[in-house]
Amino acid sequence: MTPRALLSRLRLAPLLHDGHHLRRLVSAAAASPPDEAPPGAPPPPPSNSRLFVAGLSWSVDERSLTDAFSTFGTVTEVRIIYDKNSGRPRGFGFVHFSNDHEAKCAKDAMDGKVMLGRPLRISFALEKVRGAPVIVPRLSTVK
């Protein structure tokens, strides 16, 4: 009995014929670069076109926020965060701009400005948003 016939009897032949599976896995692993930043690298910058706006008065709504920020660029989305259970505003929100330049201008201009009696605290948003493009900071991206 040939070795091949023996493999057939053991039902191992399909596995050997399916070598492309293994090849796909190997090439995929080789194609994806390591996402581990080298030690000593600067921390990845937060997202640039979305602003985290804190220090909001309880009575500020999306309309007034949009009005306040749209003078610096195109506001694509404004979101004020409310408590899931109580429904009360949590006093912060997010302002999305169409590009990062507008966001930076708005941040520089509005950070620290008082709105309805309370000073705004603005910084760039951290977490990505559902549906937004996933931006993985790489060394070539950092200037």
Add this chain to the structure above:
DNA sequence: GTTGAGCGTT
């Protein structure tokens, strides 16, 4: 009818 640092309700 209140409160005050923070990173997002589907």
